[in-house]
Amino acid sequence: MADVDVRMTVNGVARRSTVPPRLTLADHLRSTCGLTGTHLGCEHGACGACTILVDGDAVRACLMFAVQADDTEITTIEGIADRDGRLSVVQEAFREHHGLQCGFCTPGFVVSVTAFLRDNPDPSDQEIREALSGNLCRCTGYQGIFAAVRAAADALRATDADAGAAARDGSHP
Amino acid sequence: MKPAAFDYHRPDSLEEAVTLLAELGDDAKVIAGGQSLMPMLAMRLAAVDHLVDLRRVGELQGVVDRGDALWIGAGTTQAAIQRSADIDAAVPLLTRSTPLIGHFQIRNRGTLGGSVAHADAAGEYPAVALTLDAEIEASSVRGRRAIPAGDFFSGWWTTALEPDEVLTGVAFPRWHGRSGFAIEEFARRHGDYAIAGATVAVELDDDDRVRRCSIGLFGLAPQVERAAAAEAALVGTVAGDVRADEVGETAVSGLDSVPSDLHGPAEYRTRVGAAMVARAWEKALQEARNG
Numbered sequence: 001m002a003d004v005d006v007r008m009t010v011n012g013v014a015r016r017s018t019v020p021p022r023l024t025l026a027d028h029l030r031s032t033c034g035l036t037g038t039h040l041g042c043e044h045g046a047c048g049a050c051t052i053l054v055d056g057d058a059v060r061a062c063l064m065f066a067v068q069a070d071d072t073e074i075t076t077i078e079g080i081a082d083r084d085g086r087l088s089v090v091q092e093a094f095r096e097h098h099g100l101q102c103g104f105c106t107p108g109f110v111v112s113v114t115a116f117l118r119d120n121p122d123p124s125d126q127e128i129r130e131a132l133s134g135n136l137c138r139c140t141g142y143q144g145i146f147a148a149v150r151a152a153a154d155a156l157r158a159t160d161a162d163a164g165a166a167a168r169d170g171s172h173p
Numbered sequence: 174m175k176p177a178a179f180d181y182h183r184p185d186s187l188e189e190a191v192t193l194l195a196e197l198g199d200d201a202k203v204i205a206g207g208q209s210l211m212p213m214l215a216m217r218l219a220a221v222d223h224l225v226d227l228r229r230v231g232e233l234q235g236v237v238d239r240g241d242a243l244w245i246g247a248g249t250t251q252a253a254i255q256r257s258a259d260i261d262a263a264v265p266l267l268t269r270s271t272p273l274i275g276h277f278q279i280r281n282r283g284t285l286g287g288s289v290a291h292a293d294a295a296g297e298y299p300a301v302a303l304t305l306d307a308e309i310e311a312s313s314v315r316g317r318r319a320i321p322a323g324d325f326f327s328g329w330w331t332t333a334l335e336p337d338e339v340l341t342g343v344a345f346p347r348w349h350g351r352s353g354f355a356i357e358e359f360a361r362r363h364g365d366y367a368i369a370g371a372t373v374a375v376e377l378d379d380d381d382r383v384r385r386c387s388i389g390l391f392g393l394a395p396q397v398e399r400a401a402a403a404e405a406a407l408v409g410t411v412a413g414d415v416r417a418d419e420v421g422e423t424a425v426s427g428l429d430s431v432p433s434d435l436h437g438p439a440e441y442r443t444r445v446g447a448a449m450v451a452r453a454w455e456k457a458l459q460e461a462r463n464g
């Protein structure tokens with residue numbers, strides 16, 4: 001069972017490795033790349049804890065083999081905050097609104113919500129609930145998570161509006 | 174690592190893929206989005222010696238307008254189907270069924286071909302293909318063939334595909350005139366496979382008589398089913414004359430192997446199925462009348 005060369009960009013860093021084909025992408029990120037923020041709950045697609053971005057799409061890292069991610073660009077939870085460690089708007093909202101308790105599910109939620117709000121900047125409450133349906137949390141009861149997503153959506157739109165206004169009146173360099 | 178060890182192949186063309194399958198025989202399996210196969214490999218419900226990744230097979234991509242039908246490549250993701258205005262215009266039932274499949278993270282990888290080949294008894298795409306009399310196209314080194322959906326689904330996760338065949342695409346016939354389409358399902362949680370569901374396509378003539386109608390059932394038998402007796406009873410009737418709950422009752426009356434599981438016994442599923450047919454029938458009819 002021959003090992004296979006894979007190259008991918010993980011959080012902006014080019015990575016090259018030789019892996020057994022049966023190594024999941026989640027295990028590759030955690031073991032080979034040392035990025036243990038991608039959590040594994042169920043390892044069969046049900047819980048969403050392992051959600052990462054592959055070429056921008058939110059996907060389950062436990063439902064891909066590392067070999068299938070050859071030639072892709074990956075973002076894990078470690079790549080969501082700024083390089084200087086400043087939390088993203090979504091992360092900040094989870095902290096502010098008690099969107100986490102033990103934190104096990106949080107990487108999957110934050111990555112999923114980051115992709116969701118990028119594609120749906122102005123979601124209805126129903127759309128938010130539907131978007132959260134693919135991630136399970138055993139602690140919070142979801143209300144704090146829902147509040148965090150609502151707040152993050154509003155904050156991101158306000159930021160965009162500010163940036164737009166600044167660009168229009170020329171006050172921004 | 175949970176799955177058993179295997180060798181990995183990544184063909185660049187359909188020809189290369191079918192040649193590999195012919196050479197490797199029964200020990201090989203193709204992987205598309207992996208959203209059904211990976212869980213089975215992880216739980217060791219399935220084991221393979223060779224995995225053939227279809228990701229780079231360009232022939233499985235694209236959407237082609239064939240006039241009387243819309244061909245959709247097997248490799249098209251569920252997310253791409255959800256976004257396509259062309260698909261919504263030609264095959265609205267497929268578009269409407271898509272948000273009911275899993276969650277957006279699943280749909281970003283799951284494919285049309287994978288859903289149809291996996292042939293889950295509660296699968297939305299198998300039900301839509303069966304309801305619309307789609308043709309499922311397959312290729313092997315022995316040649317190409319088109320399999321009517323009615324001959325394709327043959328039992329629990331079982332289809333007419335041979336182990337050396339690649340499903341290349343599905344051709345969905347367009348319905349014209351005053352037609353309406355609906356899918357209704359009941360699941361415990363959003364994104365779960367449905368406990369039971371129904372798809373309806375109906376076409377009315379200018380006097381509101383049913384010219385054509387198709388009723389698909391999912392989650393109610395080892396494979397997706399058509400409610401042939403209910404369809405036959407409806408054709409020629411004036412649409413408003415038949416009560417929706419009667420349509421539902423007739424549609425489930427012929428079922429004899431409704432599954433029982435921890436979500437409920439067969440009688441319960443059957444009742445849910447009848448209710449889903451009734452709801453889908455009303456919705457589809459409403460749309461056809463306005464057409």
Ligand SMILES: Cc1cc2nc3c(=O)[nH]c(=O)nc-3n(C[C@H](O)[C@H](O)[C@H](O)COP(=O)(O)OP(=O)(O)OC[C@H]3O[C@@H](n4cnc5c(N)ncnc54)[C@H](O)[C@@H]3O)c2cc1C
Nearest residue numbers: 045205206207208209210275283284286287288290296340
């Ligand atoms: C949490 C979760 C929830 C889900 N909920 C639903 C749901 O509600 N409804 C639903 O319908 N599905 C659901 N699914 C399954 C999902 O839709 C799968 O994506 C789909 O069934 C298979 O598509 P795939 O591309 O991922 O195929 P894969 O997993 O790659 O393959 C599935 C099977 O099809 C075969 N195959 C794939 N492509 C081809 C081809 N081109 N030619 C020949 N054989 C092929 C493979 O060999 C394998 O046997 C869910 C999955 C998960 C993980």
Ligand code: FES
Nearest residue numbers: 041042043048062
């Ligand atoms: S660990 Fe991947 S979905 Fe649960």
Ligand code: FES
Nearest residue numbers: 101103137138139
């Ligand atoms: S915070 Fe503990 S599982 Fe969600």
